[in-house]
Amino acid sequence: MSDPLARMGSVSAPANVVALPHGRVPPHNLDAERSLLGGVLLDGQSLSDVVEIVKPEEFYRDAHRKVFEAMCGLFGKNQPIDRITVKDELTALGAFEAVGGDEFIDLLDKIVPTAANLAWYAKIIHDKALARRLIEAATAITQLGYEQHGEVGEFADECERRIFEVTEQRTSVSFVHVKPIIAATFKNIEALYERQEEITGIPTGFADLDRLTSGFQPGDLVILAARPSMGKAQPLDAPVLTPSGFVRMGEIEPGSLVIGADGKPHRVLIVFPQGKKPVFRVRFSDGAAVECCDEHLWHTTTRAESGSVKSLAEIRQSLPADHRIPVVAPVEFAARDHAPLLPPYLMGMVLGDGGFGSVVAESDTLSIDGIRARLHRKPTPLTEAVRRYALDREKFVPADYLYGSIEERLDLLRGLFDTDGHVVAPRTIEYGTSSPRLAEGVAFVARSLGAIVSAGERIRLSFPNGILPISSQKHLARWNDGADRFPGRFIESVEPAGEKPCQCILVESADHLYVTNEFVVTHNTAFCLNIATHVGCRAQYQQKRCGVGIFSLEMPKEQLVMRMLSSEARVDSQRIRTGKLIESDWAKLAQAAGTLADANIHIDDSPAVSVLELRAKCRRLFAKHEQTDAPIRLVVLDYLQLMKGNERIDNREQQIAEISRSLKALAKELGIPVLALSQLNRSLEKRPDKRPMMSDLRESGSLEQDADTILFIYREEVYEKEKEEVKGVAEIVIGKQRNGPIGTANLAFIHEHTRFENLAREYIPGG
Numbered sequence: 117m118s119d120p121l122a123r124m125g126s127v128s129a130p131a132n133v134v135a136l137p138h139g140r141v142p143p144h145n146l147d148a149e150r151s152l153l154g155g156v157l158l159d160g161q162s163l164s165d166v167v168e169i170v171k172p173e174e175f176y177r178d179a180h181r182k183v184f185e186a187m188c189g190l191f192g193k194n195q196p197i198d199r200i201t202v203k204d205e206l207t208a209l210g211a212f213e214a215v216g217g218d219e220f221i222d223l224l225d226k227i228v229p230t231a232a233n234l235a236w237y238a239k240i241i242h243d244k245a246l247a248r249r250l251i252e253a254a255t256a257i258t259q260l261g262y263e264q265h266g267e268v269g270e271f272a273d274e275c276e277r278r279i280f281e282v283t284e285q286r287t288s289v290s291f292v293h294v295k296p297i298i299a300a301t302f303k304n305i306e307a308l309y310e311r312q313e314e315i316t317g318i319p320t321g322f323a324d325l326d327r328l329t330s331g332f333q334p335g336d337l338v339i340l341a342a343r344p345s346m347g348k349a350q351p352l353d354a355p356v357l358t359p360s361g362f363v364r365m366g367e368i369e370p371g372s373l374v375i376g377a378d379g380k381p382h383r384v385l386i387v388f389p390q391g392k393k394p395v396f397r398v399r400f401s402d403g404a405a406v407e408c409c410d411e412h413l414w415h416t417t418t419r420a421e422s423g424s425v426k427s428l429a430e431i432r433q434s435l436p437a438d439h440r441i442p443v444v445a446p447v448e449f450a451a452r453d454h455a456p457l458l459p460p461y462l463m464g465m466v467l468g469d470g471g472f473g474s475v476v477a478e479s480d481t482l483s484i485d486g487i488r489a490r491l492h493r494k495p496t497p498l499t500e501a502v503r504r505y506a507l508d509r510e511k512f513v514p515a516d517y518l519y520g521s522i523e524e525r526l527d528l529l530r531g532l533f534d535t536d537g538h539v540v541a542p543r544t545i546e547y548g549t550s551s552p553r554l555a556e557g558v559a560f561v562a563r564s565l566g567a568i569v570s571a572g573e574r575i576r577l578s579f580p581n582g583i584l585p586i587s588s589q590k591h592l593a594r595w596n597d598g599a600d601r602f603p604g605r606f607i608e609s610v611e612p613a614g615e616k617p618c619q620c621i622l623v624e625s626a627d628h629l630y631v632t633n634e635f636v637v638t639h640n641t642a643f644c645l646n647i648a649t650h651v652g653c654r655a656q657y658q659q660k661r662c663g664v665g666i667f668s669l670e671m672p673k674e675q676l677v678m679r680m681l682s683s684e685a686r687v688d689s690q691r692i693r694t695g696k697l698i699e700s701d702w703a704k705l706a707q708a709a710g711t712l713a714d715a716n717i718h719i720d721d722s723p724a725v726s727v728l729e730l731r732a733k734c735r736r737l738f739a740k741h742e743q744t745d746a747p748i749r750l751v752v753l754d755y756l757q758l759m760k761g762n763e764r765i766d767n768r769e770q771q772i773a774e775i776s777r778s779l780k781a782l783a784k785e786l787g788i789p790v791l792a793l794s795q796l797n798r799s800l801e802k803r804p805d806k807r808p809m810m811s812d813l814r815e816s817g818s819l820e821q822d823a824d825t826i827l828f829i830y831r832e833e834v835y836e837k838e839k840e841e842v843k844g845v846a847e848i849v850i851g852k853q854r855n856g857p858i859g860t861a862n863l864a865f866i867h868e869h870t871r872f873e874n875l876a877r878e879y880i881p882g883g
Contacts, residue, residue: 511551
């Protein structure tokens with residue numbers, strides 16, 4: 117008789133067993149697998165106890181997997197499970213001989229005397245399979261590491277995804293008898309009776325809201341929705357720089373690429389139409405001008421501060437302060453599919469003096485060597501280049517050179533300035549031409565490399581970023597690294613420019629900056645911050661202080677903390693931004709800083725974070741502080757629509773649905789409330805009653821379904837500017853509450869402190 121153990125089949129293919137170094141065998145337990153199969157043959161009904169624990173693909177031996185699949189098939193058809201029916205099912209599947217035939221079935225039938233321990237055998241099999249999957253994931257990660265082609269960040273994200281994909285396949289929770297649940301519930305009721313408190317969850321700090329919600333409950337997903345911020349917009353006809361050149365703001369849509377302050381392309385995450393708005397024209401010290409609305413954000417630096425984000429309204433009030441905007445880094449345009457007719461340095465010389473005359477001295481070896489290095493062995497004749505580019509009629513910079521690589525544009529300027537430029541100050545050169553079109557092209561190329569260009573009778577170009585636009589010795593002798601005289605583009609004036617349709621875009625970059633007209637760099641959440649500050653500084657839950665994790669996808673952490681300081685200290689945010697503090701402000705700010713520093717508040721301002729990253733960061737933060745005196749008890753996300761969706765899903769609404777499901781799962785897993793901000797559709801602007809409703813939520817279907825509580829912020833003073841009685845009043849509308857009433861909580865809103873407060877008890881809305 118042949119040995120039945122020798123005929124048990126190969127290792128299970130679906131187990132994806134990997135070859136381990138040094139001849140190691142992947143984790144497995146064949147005795148547990150045989151014992152489980154034998155136990156099911158003894159008692160077919162016992163299969164219901166193990167199917168939730170172990171899956172067919174988790175068996176190490178292929179023969180064991182096939183037998184278990186046959187058993188599951190019989191169980192699904194409500195047929196008895198014994199050696200006869202299993203043999204018949206395996207035969208129907210064409211696998212009876214492959215698993216070892218009658219001898220193997222006989223062995224299984226005799227291997228265990230009882231089916232009492234099947235759940236334990238199933239757990240052993242499941243754990244060994246989990247270990248094999250982790251080994252497989254780790255081996256794949258190692259291979260990816262050696263073959264890495266993309267960004268390191270993408271590689272790290274993929275590693276984390278593969279590990280979590282394995283760990284999330286652990287055994288799911290099955291039915292629990294109501295008896296232990298009743299016991300635990302009664303303990304909770306007794307604790308509530310002893311405390312005699314209205315607030316059973318995490319207190320928000322707003323009495324009326326806490327009275328309606330009893331605080332944010334552990335495991336709840338809370339959506340806080342508000343009207344999109346009124347502004348941060350430019351007119352639809354404003355130019356925005358893309359890798360292929362300037363396009364109208366109105367042509368930008370989600371997924372478009374725009375140039376950021378770092379000169380690199382960045383994806384547009386979201387586009388917010390703003391409707392018709394009053395527009396202002398912002399003029400700069402170099403003659404450039406840009407149009408935007410009053411709430412548009414700018415990142416500016418003054419002599420008094422290192423830099424912060426300010427609205428145009430704030431800048432207008434502080435003029436003539438020296439607001440300097442950042443200079444764009446050398447821009448990376450899209451690669452062309454053909455080479456220019458002349459090397460860029462030679463084209464620069466042609467545009468400078470019209471040829472290769474005696475402008476460059478023979479003794480100037482640096483520039484002569486530069487010419488030789490840039491000449492091909494068979495250069496295109498000058499006359500052909502002049503004819504093809506039509507330079508014989510008017511001098512200008514051809515498009516091939518305007519949008520060339522950084523090196524090509526720099527070579528063009530060197531050829532031009534070596535022959536026809538004059539260094540007039542440290543890192544500053546002047547250039548003159550009678551052709552307006554050529555002057556415009558030179559300014560474009562210089563600004564695309566980060567230069568500050570001032571136009572007049574002669575063009576003056578300064579290069580504060582270390583770019584060297586010359587190569588001749590006569591110029592290098594005067595070009596030096598003199599003292600920085602605070603160079604840059606300064607906002608000189610702001611003037612009304614009428615009303616225009618506007619649009620706001622959000623850019624996927626850490627600073628959210630993008631480049632607009634004439635290479636000007638421009639920028640692209642108070643209630644949740646008040647809640648987060650209260651929870652982190654003052655709230656207690658189960659006799660412990662509370663920690664808070666804040667994901668700020670739109671606002672840099674420095675600006676977020678400045679808002680928190682202003683709100684906590686009750687100091688005018690405008691005075692903080694401009695540095696015009698009064699004596700009493702310092703004590704308030706010092707006290708607020710101490711309170712915030714002692715709080716267990718953590719801020720992550722990574723832009724466009726994915727669900728996977730967010731869950732991983734939350735798990736780590738939660739685990740790190742769980743045994744401290746201030747465990748994490750609230751996660752705040754500002755805001756949901758800025759999260760990076762699954763790129764394999766084309767539909768944004770489906771991506772949001774996946775995000776909201778994941779946030780709910782995270783809240784349930786950690787047992788803490790997750791407060792996610794969301795934006796409302798602008799359709800509410802067309803209604804007479806502007807109070808938001810559930811249908812106003814962006815991608816509302818999934819949010820409405822997954823959220824336990826949905827809150828709306830409504831400020832009537834935004835729409836009824838003449839009504840004195842509604843000024844400074846905000847309504848928090850509870851549109852949905854799974855385990856409580858819906859209703860409205862009235863709060864005071866103090867604009868200069870960006871702070872919500874409890875209203876006095878005698879306040880009556882509209883009274």
